[in-house]
Amino acid sequence: xxxxxxxxxxxxxxxxxxxxxxxxxxxxxxxxxxxxxxxxxxxxxxxxxxxxxxxxxxxxxxxxxxxxxxxxxxxxxxxxxxxxxxxxxxxxxxxxxxxxxxxxxxxxxxxxxxxxxxxxxxxxxxxxxxxxxxxxxxxxxxxxxxxxxxxxxxxxxxxxxxxxxxxxxxxxxxxxxxxxxxxxxxxxxxxxxxxxxxxxxxxxxxxxxxxxxxxxxxxxxxxxxxxxxxxxxxxxxxxxxxxxxxxxxxxxxxxxxxxxxxxxxxxxxxxxxxxxxxxxxxxxxxxxxxxxxxxxxxxxxxxxxxxxxxxxxxxxxxxxxxxxxxxxxxxxxxxxxxxxxxxxxxxxxxxxxxxxxxxxxxxxxxxxxxxxxxxxxxxxxxxxxxxxxxxxxxxxxxxxxxxxxxxxxxxxxxxxxxxxxxxxxxxxxxxxxxxxxxxxxxxxxxxxxxxxxxxxxxxx
Ligand SMILES: Nc1ncnc2c1ncn2[C@@H]1O[C@H](COP(=O)(O)OP(=O)(O)OP(=O)(O)O)[C@@H](O)[C@H]1O
Numbered sequence: 501x502x503x504x505x506x507x508x509x510x511x512x513x514x515x516x517x518x519x520x521x522x523x524x525x526x527x528x529x530x531x532x533x534x535x536x537x538x539x540x541x542x543x544x545x546x547x548x549x550x551x552x553x554x555x556x557x558x559x560x561x562x563x564x565x566x567x568x569x570x571x572x573x574x575x576x577x578x579x580x581x582x583x584x585x586x587x588x589x590x591x592x593x594x595x596x597x598x599x600x601x602x603x604x605x606x607x608x609x610x611x612x613x614x615x616x617x618x619x620x621x622x623x624x625x626x627x628x629x630x631x632x633x634x635x636x637x638x639x640x641x642x643x644x645x646x647x648x649x650x651x652x653x654x655x656x657x658x659x660x661x662x663x664x665x666x667x668x669x670x671x672x673x674x675x676x677x678x679x680x681x682x683x684x685x686x687x688x689x690x691x692x693x694x695x696x697x698x699x700x701x702x703x704x705x706x707x708x709x710x711x712x713x714x715x716x717x718x719x720x721x722x723x724x725x726x727x728x729x730x731x732x733x734x735x736x737x738x739x740x741x742x743x744x745x746x747x748x749x750x751x752x753x754x755x756x757x758x759x760x761x762x763x764x765x766x767x768x769x770x771x772x773x774x775x776x777x778x779x780x781x782x783x784x785x786x787x788x789x790x791x792x793x794x795x796x797x798x799x800x801x802x803x804x805x806x807x808x809x810x811x812x813x814x815x816x817x818x819x820x821x822x823x824x825x826x827x828x829x830x831x832x833x834x835x836x837x838x839x840x841x842x843x844x845x846x847x848x849x850x851x852x853x854x855x856x857x858x859x860x861x862x863x864x865x866x867x868x869x870x871x872x873x874x875x876x877x878x879x880x881x882x883x884x885x886x887x888x889x890x891x892x893x894x895x896x897x898x899x900x901x902x903x904x905x906x907x908x909x910x911x912x913x914x915x916x917x918x919x920x921x922x923x924x925x926x927x928x929x930x931x932x933x934x935x936x937x938x939x940x941x942x943x944x945x946x947x948x949x950x951x952x953x954x955x956x957x958x959x960x
Contacts, residue, residue, distance in 0.1 A: 567650070582831055600654055600655060605644070605660060617640055628643065678702075692713060697871065718844045720863070736790075747766055
């Protein structure tokens with residue numbers, strides 16, 4: 501053993517090394533403790549045999565999750581368009597399992613699943629970036645995908661909207677859940693465009709895969725004409741727009757010119773308020789019979805919508821103003837005519853007639869195949885790297901990984917622009933690397949004055 505490798509070994513396994521590890525509390529730290537031992541042994545053995553360990557080699561992400569790799573998982577892909585019963589079937593399996601984990605892309609979806617399970621007398625915790633509601637005796641958890649637990653054993657787990665693993669900012673959390681969740685049965689629900697990539701990624705995990713394709717349960721008809729005057733608005737319509745300001749502007753317009761009262765739904769509404777608004781809209785006795793919503797309705801929410809009306813086919817995606825993609829258009833349009841609702845046949849149109857060709861062509865197109873999944877280095881890798889470069893702050897460590905990451909062809913490195921901004925602020929504060937990492941992977945919009953001030957105060 502060389503001096504260098506002896507030093508490396510001492511550094512990793514000495515009590516000082518461990519005590520220097522930042523606060524061992526909470527689920528992420530539990531994951532860290534459980535994984536750190538075997539992973540470090542593995543990293544160390546590679547290091548001592550080659551005298552050189554490349555921390556930026558991210559070509560084998562499946563090996564970051566030894567617990568899941570020890571299991572022979574049975575993976576069910578429920579693939580199909582919106583409103584085809586995919587989630588319904590996966591949730592039925594979850595409900596009948598001894599223990600389970602639901603991972604959704606939205607806090608609202610996790611909230612709905614936890615409510616549904618608790619109502620069915622299956623105690624279920626709710627864990628999102630914003631709340632943690634623990635229920636006595638719960639063996640089920642409904643979480644946002646970023647909070648997915650990859651250390652415990654589950655009988656059954658569900659990852660909803662799995663095609664989001666191709667999302668440039670959040671995709672890595674879906675990849676982590678896909679590779680890391682330790683469940684006998686893992687159910688993946690989403691668009692069939694992701695099937696070849698998942699099959700490719702799972703070739704190295706030793707899991708069994710079964711794919712089930714679904715058809716839409718009720719018809720969806722694209723209209724040949726745009727909405728026209730607001731007096732054409734009718735019961736069960738849903739106007740889709742992409743900013744909170746516009747949501748309230750349309751609500752005012754429709755209430756004054758269209759003669760209908762409107763409920764509103766958008767992502768940042770508290771779940772209780774959103775449920776109240778959705779219930780008012782779904783309730784036939786209520787006067788609030790029109791909905792104005794953001795694309796937050798695009799994923800999974802069950803609403804009695806008769807017709808979707810796109811106010812625009814463009815949205816600001818945090819980086820730029822861009823046209824909606826085919827999957828986004830299909831996903832949002834698919835909310836009309838929900839199976840089992842009072843409007844079993846859905847219609848879809850636009851406010852602006854010039855947008856109709858894009859709407860029609862998108863609904864006829866297959867979603868483009870998703871070629872690569874997002875990836876982000878684990879805390880362990882960053883920690884080990886930081887021990888060798890103690891002079892570097894989190895921002896420099898992140899930049900190093902982004903610039904030097906070596907990836908297999910199935911993956912891309914997550915877009916870290918926002919994280920780099922947060923890391924630069926955090927590096928000014930006396931926080932451990934682990935705490936900085938946690939703050940960094942939390943969804944904070946540093947462009948939002950209030951959010952960034954709150955983040956700054958909490959960190960301090
Ligand atoms: N076999 C079934 N029996 C009764 N209701 C069903 C059945 N399958 C689906 N549904 C209902 O149809 C609606 C659509 O189902 P589900 O949410 O599973 O669709 P999905 O394919 O997951 O779509 P999305 O991606 O939009 O969520 C839900 O209200 C669901 O409860």
